[in-house]
Amino acid sequence: MAPITVLEPEALYPDDSFEQPIFGGRVALHRGGGLGSYDTLPKALSDEAEGLFVFRNWLTAEDLARFPKLKVVVRLGVGYDRVDRAACAARGIKVCNVPDYGTSEIADHAIAMTLALRRGLLLHHDVQRSDPPAAWNYLDAPVIRRLNVQNFGIVGLGRIGTAVALRAKALGFKVFFYDPKLPNGVDRALGINRCRSLQELLPQSDVLSLHCLLTRETKGLIGAAELAQLPKDAVLINTARGPVLDLDAVEANLRSGHLAGAGLDVLPVEPVPLPEPPLLQAYRAREEWLRGRLIVTPHSAFHAPESLLDIRVKGAETMRDVLLDGLSTNVIPPESD
Secondary structure: OOOEEEEEOOOOOOOOOOHHHHHOOOEEEEEOOOOOOHHHOOHHHHHHOOEEEEOOOOEOHHHHOOOOOOOEEEEOOOOOOOEOHHHHHHOOOEEEOOOOOOHHHHHHHHHHHHHHHHOOHHHHHHHHOOOOOOOOOOOOOOOOOOHHHOEEEEEOOOHHHHHHHHHHHHOOOEEEEEOOOOOOOHHHHHOOEEOOOHHHHHHHOOEEEEOOOOOOOOOOOEOHHHHHHOOOOEEEEEOOOHHHEOHHHHHHHHHHOOEEEEEEOOOOOOOOOOOOOHHHHHHHOOOHHHOOOEEEOOOOOOOOHHHHHHHHHHHHHHHHHHHHOOOOOOEOOOOOO
16 A cells, blocks of 8 residues: 655654654655745645644645645644634544643743743843943842742643643742633642633732633733733733734733733744834833843743654654544544634
C-alpha cells in the first residue's frame, strides 16, 4: 500500500526523524518552504494530501480548496482560532489541536510576569540602568505588594490555568477562578475558590491572569468595563490570546493608575502592524509613566527546547491516531466554539 501523504508546509523541522517512528512508515511527510507557503507546495502533493499540520499559518476556506482529499488538520498548538473550522466541518475534515504541550512553560511564564511586577524586579531593573542610575535604594510603588495578602484570579481553568492556579497557591496567593464549562467539584479538588460569573471574579482579583481559548464568546471578553471592576492597583497578565483583551482599555487603565501593571505575551494582531498601537509605542519609547509597569514578550510563553519537541512528537501522535488509526485523539467537536 502506498504511504499516505501528509504535509507540513511551514518546514518547522529539518527532517522527519521523530515523526517516522511514530507513523511506522505509513506516511510520506512532505515539508514546504516556510510561513504562508501553501501556494508554493507542488500541486501534485496538495492534490494527494490527506493530512495537514498547521503552526502559525492561517487555514481559510480558500486554502482548503487546494487540498481536495484532506481528512485531518492538526493545529500544532493549543488554540485553533487560525483554522476555519466551519469550512472544515462542511467538508468532513477533522480538526485537532495539541492541548498538552507547553503547559508548564506558559504557566511558569505567567507566574514569572506576576513576580517580576509584584516584587518590583522590573521596576528596580529599569531605574538601575537609567542614565544616571537611580540611588541605591528601594522604590515605593503601587505595583509592589506582598503575595500572600493578594487574591489571584484566573479566567479559564484548563490545563494551563490549572497549572497556574497550583503555582499561585504554592506562592501564598488565595486563588479564585471563573470557567463556566468546568464541572462542579474542581475547586474542591484543587483547594481553590470558584466564581460563578466574571463579575464575581473581577472585583476580588489583585492579579488577573487570562487562560481561555479565543472563541466567539471570549473575543473582547476583557474590556474597559471589566478592567474597571478590578481592584485599584491590580496587575493583569495575558498569555492566552490577544483578542480576548482590549489593548486600548489596558493603556487607559495603566495611564489612569487603575492598573498597577500588566504582562502581555500576546497582542490582538500578530505580528504587530504599523503604526503600532499607542501602548506599544509608549513601551518602546520607555516613557516614564510605564517604568516598571509593563512587560511585553513576543508570544513566546510556550517556548523551550523541551516544549518544541513535545509539540512535534504529540502533533505526530495525534495525526497518527486520527488519520491512520481512526481514533478521536484531540479532535475538536465541530460545534465547539
